[in-house]
Amino acid sequence: MSDLIGYLVTGLGIGAGFALVASGLVAIYRVTRVVNFAQGAFAVLAAMLAASLLGAGVPHGLAELGGVTLGALTGLIVGAVAIGRPGTSPGTSLIVTLGLGVLAYAVEILIWGDQPRSYPGVPGVADLAGARLQAHYLLIIAVTAPVFALMAWFFTRTDLGRALSACASNRYAAQVVGIDVRRMGLLAFTIGGALGGLAGVLTTPVQQVTFDSDVALIVNGFAAAVLGGLTRPVIALAGGLLLGVAQTLAAGYGGGAYQVEVALVLMLTVMIVQAARTGPVAETAR
Amino acid sequence: MRLTVDGVSRAFGGVYAVRDVSLTVEPGELRAVIGPNGAGKSTLFALIGGQLAPDTGSVALDGEPVERLPAHRRAARGVGIVFQAARTFHGMTALENVMVGAHATTRSGFLSAALRLPGHHREERHIRHRALACLDRTGLAAWAHRPAEELPLGQQRALQLARALCGEPRLLLLDEPASGLRAAEREHLATLIAGLRAEGRTILLVEHDVAFVMRLADRITVLDLGRVIAEGAPAEVRADPRVIAAYLGPTAENSEIKTDPAMVRPPAPRSGDRGVHP
Numbered sequence: 001m002s003d004l005i006g007y008l009v010t011g012l013g014i015g016a017g018f019a020l021v022a023s024g025l026v027a028i029y030r031v032t033r034v035v036n037f038a039q040g041a042f043a044v045l046a047a048m049l050a051a052s053l054l055g056a057g058v059p060h061g062l063a064e065l066g067g068v069t070l071g072a073l074t075g076l077i078v079g080a081v082a083i084g085r086p087g088t089s090p091g092t093s094l095i096v097t098l099g100l101g102v103l104a105y106a107v108e109i110l111i112w113g114d115q116p117r118s119y120p121g122v123p124g125v126a127d128l129a130g131a132r133l134q135a136h137y138l139l140i141i142a143v144t145a146p147v148f149a150l151m152a153w154f155f156t157r158t159d160l161g162r163a164l165s166a167c168a169s170n171r172y173a174a175q176v177v178g179i180d181v182r183r184m185g186l187l188a189f190t191i192g193g194a195l196g197g198l199a200g201v202l203t204t205p206v207q208q209v210t211f212d213s214d215v216a217l218i219v220n221g222f223a224a225a226v227l228g229g230l231t232r233p234v235i236a237l238a239g240g241l242l243l244g245v246a247q248t249l250a251a252g253y254g255g256g257a258y259q260v261e262v263a264l265v266l267m268l269t270v271m272i273v274q275a276a277r278t279g280p281v282a283e284t285a286r
Numbered sequence: 287m288r289l290t291v292d293g294v295s296r297a298f299g300g301v302y303a304v305r306d307v308s309l310t311v312e313p314g315e316l317r318a319v320i321g322p323n324g325a326g327k328s329t330l331f332a333l334i335g336g337q338l339a340p341d342t343g344s345v346a347l348d349g350e351p352v353e354r355l356p357a358h359r360r361a362a363r364g365v366g367i368v369f370q371a372a373r374t375f376h377g378m379t380a381l382e383n384v385m386v387g388a389h390a391t392t393r394s395g396f397l398s399a400a401l402r403l404p405g406h407h408r409e410e411r412h413i414r415h416r417a418l419a420c421l422d423r424t425g426l427a428a429w430a431h432r433p434a435e436e437l438p439l440g441q442q443r444a445l446q447l448a449r450a451l452c453g454e455p456r457l458l459l460l461d462e463p464a465s466g467l468r469a470a471e472r473e474h475l476a477t478l479i480a481g482l483r484a485e486g487r488t489i490l491l492v493e494h495d496v497a498f499v500m501r502l503a504d505r506i507t508v509l510d511l512g513r514v515i516a517e518g519a520p521a522e523v524r525a526d527p528r529v530i531a532a533y534l535g536p537t538a539e540n541s542e543i544k545t546d547p548a549m550v551r552p553p554a555p556r557s558g559d560r561g562v563h564p
Contacts, residue, residue: 029464116293156382157410158406158410159385159388159389159409159410159413160360162378162382162385162386162389163386163389165375165377165382165386166375166378166386166389167378168377169377169378170374170375170376172373172374173369173373173374173375173446174336174358174375174386175336175356175357175358175361176357176358176361176367176369176373176390177361177386177387177390177449177450177453178358178359178361178362178389178390178453179358179370179386179389180358181358
């Protein structure tokens with residue numbers, strides 16, 4: 001029983017990271033119809049910078065904030081390259097993000113090398129109803145929950161958030177009420193970058209980061225996002241948490257080697273089912 | 287707001303949808319643009335609203351050329367648009383739809399929303415207030431908290447009007463607002479439009495239904511085959527032989543303008559209306 005609680009909380013912590021990556025994907029896709037394959041790179045860059053800053057003596061909090069800021073900036077740059085030119089089709093933009101994701105590898109290796117990096121998070125072991133788990137997982141959950149609450153508030157209770165939602169719903173009508181759709185796309189990329197960066201700095205203390213960590217993040221994040229057809233943030237959140245828990249349970253009771261496969265199988269199943277129903281995923285694939 | 291369209295042409299695939307059209311709508315005027323199917327009404331509408339750019343000619347708002355500005359910049363200058371199609375924001379409530387309409391007039395950015403909470407609260411309250419008033423005015427108060435996609439066609443059109451009004455437009459563009467409405471809805475809409483005109487808003491009404499505009503418009507511009515063939519007060523236009531010919535065909539003996547000219551003239555699709563509603 002205590003094992004189960006331990007796996008569940010650990011799974012939620014890992015899942016929170018997936019959920020952050022997934023909602024970044026959803027935020028970008030909803031507004032721009034671009035599947036952003038550079039999403040994992042935001043997390044890696046943010047984590048690398050945070051590690052360097054901490055190594056240079058910058059205190060916790062500030063270093064992580066620096067990482068998230070770099071994630072947001074990278075998001076803005078990727079957005080500017082991918083959708084900056086008016087009339088770029090979402091398909092073309094997708095390929096651009098894929099290219100930029102690979103380019104990020106080169107930049108990361110050039111600056112930080114190819115060795116894994118990590119830094120200490122919240123030290124110690126927490127005791128939850130008899131289950132012992134790394135205390136840092138609780139921090140991940142404690143930070144992610146208010147971030148999602150903030151996002152919900154932003155998208156429904158602010159003019160800018162509503163403008164983003166309006167672009168997601170009907171770009172043509174959004175322009176008519178004075179919304180600059182391209183600028184909203186750049187804002188969505190920036191938000192996606194910050195969310196990806198947050199995922200990176202939060203999870204690095206429990207699962208080191210290497211230049212190619214983005215693969216696991218993007219696979220899991222995409223699997224979570226695709227559950228809601230890439231357009232439903234709440235389902236992406238739930239999907240991320242579910243994936244985290246499923247993987248921890250699979251690792252805990254089965255064996256540690258199959259974590260990414262769990263996500264891949266889920267993702268493929270969902271995509272095949274949705275393609276048969278010609279949902280938004282089928283539209284993207286065209 | 288004065289709208290000046292000067293020598294505007296736009297062709298699709300070598301066929302002119304609008305050719306050398308000029309018209310001036312004075313501030314506070316309610317102008318109707320009518321014409322048979324394929325006359326170029328929708329293209330002209332899109333050229334003014336910013337969904338299309340003209341090949342030649344200029345569109346000016348209060349003397350400032352805007353023909354190269356994208357739609358959102360024209361909206362920021364006070365152009366409000368109601369489309370014939372239900373272009374509302376699905377997944378959002380009717381109230382949220384109308385609140386989005388205030389975007390053109392809001393200057394509160396992300397940081398002020400995130401940091402200057404009191405100021406943001408005040409602006410939010412103000413927008414909400416205004417949006418509710420616009421919903422009330424268009425008869426949608428009861429629908430405020432329903433998802434936009436649940437509204438019937440007539441209410442969808444009204445919702446677009448409420449959304450446009452929330453942006454406090456000085457020039458209102460209405461594309462066939464009466465089409466598909468029932469008689470009672472049509473009556474309500476006519477009263478509403480007359481009320482907006484009485485407030486001094488400039489209104490350009492593109493309409494297929496001639497009877498609907500005859501009693502509303504100050505002046506009427508008649509298009510046929512992409513050109514202006516007549517312009518004047520409703521009574522003048524009604525009596526104009528060129529208008530009668532355009533609506534009924536040169537051999538027609540009946541001198542009365544029918545309310546549904548599409549039935550009289552074969553509605554052969556012309557390239558003029560293509561690409562207007564992408």
